Amino acid sequence: MTDGLRATAAVFAKPGDALSLEQKEMPRLQAGEALVEIEQCTICASDLHTIRGRRPVGGPTVLGHEAIGYLRAMSPELQKGQPELKISDRVTWSIIACCGNCDRCEAGVTQKCRELKKFGHETQINDQRPMGGFASHAIIPAGATIVPLPSELPTSVAAPANCATATVVAAFRTGKSCHDQTVLIVGAGMLGITATAYARHHGAKEVIVVDPQEERRSWAKEFGATQTASELSAVDQDVADLIVDMSGIPDAIEASVSRLNVGGILILVGSVFPARPVQISAEQLVRKLNRIEGVHNYRADDLREAVDFLATASTIFPFESLVEQKFSLDRVNDAIDAAESAVRVAVCPGLDREK
Numbered sequence: 001m002t003d004g005l006r007a008t009a010a011v012f013a014k015p016g017d018a019l020s021l022e023q024k025e026m027p028r029l030q031a032g033e034a035l036v037e038i039e040q041c042t043i044c045a046s047d048l049h050t051i052r053g054r055r056p057v058g059g060p061t062v063l064g065h066e067a068i069g070y071l072r073a074m075s076p077e078l079q080k081g082q083p084e085l086k087i088s089d090r091v092t093w094s095i096i097a098c099c100g101n102c103d104r105c106e107a108g109v110t111q112k113c114r115e116l117k118k119f120g121h122e123t124q125i126n127d128q129r130p131m132g133g134f135a136s137h138a139i140i141p142a143g144a145t146i147v148p149l150p151s152e153l154p155t156s157v158a159a160p161a162n163c164a165t166a167t168v169v170a171a172f173r174t175g176k177s178c179h180d181q182t183v184l185i186v187g188a189g190m191l192g193i194t195a196t197a198y199a200r201h202h203g204a205k206e207v208i209v210v211d212p213q214e215e216r217r218s219w220a221k222e223f224g225a226t227q228t229a230s231e232l233s234a235v236d237q238d239v240a241d242l243i244v245d246m247s248g249i250p251d252a253i254e255a256s257v258s259r260l261n262v263g264g265i266l267i268l269v270g271s272v273f274p275a276r277p278v279q280i281s282a283e284q285l286v287r288k289l290n291r292i293e294g295v296h297n298y299r300a301d302d303l304r305e306a307v308d309f310l311a312t313a314s315t316i317f318p319f320e321s322l323v324e325q326k327f328s329l330d331r332v333n334d335a336i337d338a339a340e341s342a343v344r345v346a347v348c349p350g351l352d353r354e355k
């Protein structure tokens, strides 16, 4: 299946080092695994945090998780578990692999599986099995979910499906239906912009987006924001039925709470880095019947919904324009530099093949 295949992978050794392109003999697939040929991998903020040393990940590893590609080989176990998959399908896949049998998997929180494997943004599970998207090919481990992509879905729209989009779907699933609700989104990066479009697409009455950067606020308007503000103090108290915080900034989270309507829900998504504890009024939560929940990663059904959402929403909102630049794999380090100041930059191994 993978016999004799040599892949090119951009290997991360340690923070501060440029990624180095290495040839890797692809190993024979093990039970449950798949081999994909990478079409495109967008660079996520967490990739940048790892490369710049702000996120502790040990090398050597192949980073890149917002990837899509073509299914080139499947183990019999995978084919049995996901009979809808066919060789040559264009696919996205979950950024985690779970066991499917532990108490957490059985409870539906597969992203917190007791045997959880993360790949493409963590220390390599096994040096001989390159699983990251900054490569010509990658192995998808057993226990990941692979989802076929509609052929009409543009490459640049589909690539972030398994990170930003699926996380946004999980956030709204945890919160509540947006229909006829006032939704407040705090932070308008890739996640916030996607959440804005999601809320609008699902019938929100108002979508208020707060971000200090003017450029991001104008993106938010293009993705369906009905009102934008540079800071939360400009937003009325008690207006929001649902708040999704993508910022993770304690000051913003504290200011959000008083914007909750009676019965309102605050979903925390952005708090994935160390920060000071937040101070909130328990009395206010009680009297206003508010709820605060954390959302981290997502389940398989969220990824499937993310693909369906992008297939329709990309015809309404300019998702394709969020990928501002594309680089071939041999220019992966230029791509990383460019990604520091863009919503999304893509690495496209297919561009190398076309040369």
Ligand SMILES: [Zn+2]
Pocket: 044, 045, 046, 065, 066, 163, 164
């Ligand atoms: Zn990501």
Ligand SMILES: [Zn+2]
Pocket: 098, 099, 100, 101, 102, 103, 104, 105, 106, 113, 114, 115, 116
């Ligand atoms: Zn499990």
